[in-house]
Amino acid sequence: MIMTASARTLWIRQDRVEYPVVVGEGVLDELSAHLASDPPRGAGLVPSPEVPHVLFTDATVNALYGDRVEALLRAWGLEVLRVVVPAGEASKSLAAYERAVGEMLRGGAGRKSVLFALGGGVVGDLGGFVAATYMRGIAFVQLPTTILAHDSAVGGKVGIDHPLAKNALGAFAFPRAVLYDTALLRTLPPREVRSGLAEIVKHAFLAGEEYVSFLEAEAERITALEPGALAESLLRGIAVKADVVSRDPYETRGIREILNLGHTVGHALETLGGYQTFLHGEAVALGLAVESRIAERLGILASCVRGRLEALLARFGFDLRWPEGEAYDPASVVRVMLRDKKNVRRKIRFVFLADLGKTKFRELDPEGAEAHLRAVLREGA
Ligand SMILES: NC(=O)c1ccc[n+]([C@@H]2O[C@H](COP(=O)([O-])OP(=O)(O)OC[C@H]3O[C@@H](n4cnc5c(N)ncnc54)[C@H](O)[C@@H]3O)[C@@H](O)[C@H]2O)c1
Ligand SMILES: [Zn+2]
Known part of the structure; x- marks a missing residue:
């Protein structure tokens, strides 16, 4: 049983893709190490120096953690374009999707840009869908910040809602990595x-x-x-999801x-x-x-x-x-x-x-x- 709050990495295999899910207190502080190191330690991700990379988040998470994560990405040497959507399920909409894509086009994001989705399931689903479709698809990384996102950040289902049906528009697109810093969960409202x-x-x-x-x-x-009980319950949940999605990716x-x-x-x-x-x-x-x-x-x-x-x-x-x-x-x-x-x-x-x-x-x-x-x-x- 895992009863420490230190980082644990779980590799998920879906179809022909493998990506690490790193869970623990403070893992974001080592963001570039977790993302850039070669597998199996890290995701082996090398973002291009030629284009801006997208820090995709919602207004609430942006106010709490936006500057800190942007500083970490800049310290890694990346140019950062921040895209902020309103907090809440209403942002999983075509209107929010269109606005976000507009900001990325105006900001010069290209095919080699990597999108970092910092937030809960709404940011992960919308940001992932933007990444899956922007210029026919760009790489993305999930940086989940809610308990619920232990589920949504893993498995590669991304999408938005339609007024008539939940998750009516979407895609399967697998993240390059999931970095889950459990320290961020302390600011969640009850x-x-x-x-x-x-x-x-x-x-x-x-x-x-x-x-x-x-x-x-x-x-x-x-x-x-x-921390111990929380990390253990999240890791067990991720393991259940990982097992299911690896046996049935699509x-x-x-x-x-x-x-x-x-x-x-x-x-x-x-x-x-x-x-x-x-x-x-x-x-x-x-x-x-x-x-x-x-x-x-x-x-x-x-x-x-x-x-x-x-x-x-x-x-x-x-x-x-x-x-x-x-x-x-x-x-x-x-x-x-x-x-x-x-x-x-x-x-x-x-x-x-x-x-x-x-x-x-x-x-x-x-x-x-x-x-x-x-x-x-x-x-x-
Ligand atoms: N793709 C999937 O497989 C999958 C699986 C399960 C759920 N989902 C989707 O996930 C969505 C729900 O996700 P959610 O519950 O994370 O919602 P959410 O993304 O709206 O986050 C909940 C709220 O908490 C705020 N917040 C986020 N992190 C915070 C933090 N660390 N501190 C303080 N506030 C914070 C957000 O701004 C938001 O207001 C739904 O749309 C659901 O359909 C997707
Ligand atoms: Zn659900």
């Missing part, structure tokens, strides 16, 4: 800490008993951001889809809330609870596992009550779920938890899904 823990819980239930009981034992220390083998646990309902909640009401993790937490109740009704999941899942989410402070208001009527939820990327033949494809470390796919027709959702809400999820 609501963002909690939001990130939803994906940790998801990863734990996908992994099995050991990770789940670790979280049950360490919940308070993790919530308090105690979600074509029916393996990677399990990472959508909690997200069929969760994404619908985010869309119905106009990407403003719920943080991603809040929607996923409620999605995990509701989907596990549907799984229990279908006879797929035992009530004791469902109970442990809800108890852990409650200990992390999630509100598992269904939101009030007509917008969240089961019929509307089903209408949005029908646009989910996983679907085939107008059936809604769910990944359900079947046990600790086990999942099952089920396709429900819209009427069936709505009936189950209504029944679960009547019970009071």
Whole structure:
């Protein structure tokens, strides 16, 4: 078990690409060493001296860490073009994408520019999508700054939302490296800490008993951001994700889809809330609870596992009550779920938890899904 806060490197292999994920307190201070050193120590990245490189971040993270990271990049000898988008999910939009690309074109970024995405999942997804498409694709590095980003920075899914559907536009593009400085997590507001823990819980239930009981034992220390417990929970989450995405890099083998646990309902909640009401993790937490109740009704999941899942989410402070208001009527939820990327033949494809470390796919027709959702809400999820 890793109980120190020192740097740990995990190599991820996807398709023919390999990239390091370096996790630890203060890893950003050694940014150039981690990125420039030859593998296996570093990523072997040599940015061109001929073009500016893009420090891509949001306004909140920029105010906290922008100057420091820019200074580190300049100390490495790079010319830096800073692109700052507003904080929050609303920046995963075509409008923000267009503005960012405009700033890069005006600032002289070229094909050899490297984009450094400094921020949470929004910056990683948008910045990664900009990098995947700018001049047909430039190299990028993920510098995650949220707990949630232990998930989003790894695996190579990048993209933006459409008002009608979450992550409707995107690409697979793998970062050259992920540098995850856990010291930066201390400035996260409590609501963002909690939001990130939803994906940790998801990863734990996908992994099995050991990770789940670790979280049950360490919940308070993790919530308090105690470095040892926090780093351990993040590394375990990254390891789960790394294992899945290395076996199914492009979600074509029916393996990677399990990472959508909690997200069929969760994404619908985010869309119905106009990407403003719920943080991603809040929607996923409620999605995990509701989907596990549907799984229990279908006879797929035992009530004791469902109970442990809800108890852990409650200990992390999630509100598992269904939101009030007509917008969240089961019929509307089903209408949005029908646009989910996983679907085939107008059936809604769910990944359900079947046990600790086990999942099952089920396709429900819209009427069936709505009936189950209504029944679960009547019970009071
Ligand atoms: N690509 C993937 O595989 C994947 C996986 C999971 C989630 N996601 C996406 O990730 C997004 C959510 O990510 P998120 O929760 O990190 O959101 P986020 O990027 O919006 O960050 C949350 C908030 O915290 C602020 N913040 C970030 N770092 C901070 C720090 N160190 N100190 C203080 N404040 C800080 C940000 O400015 C923002 O307001 C969603 O769009 C979701 O769809 C993608
Ligand atoms: Zn997610």
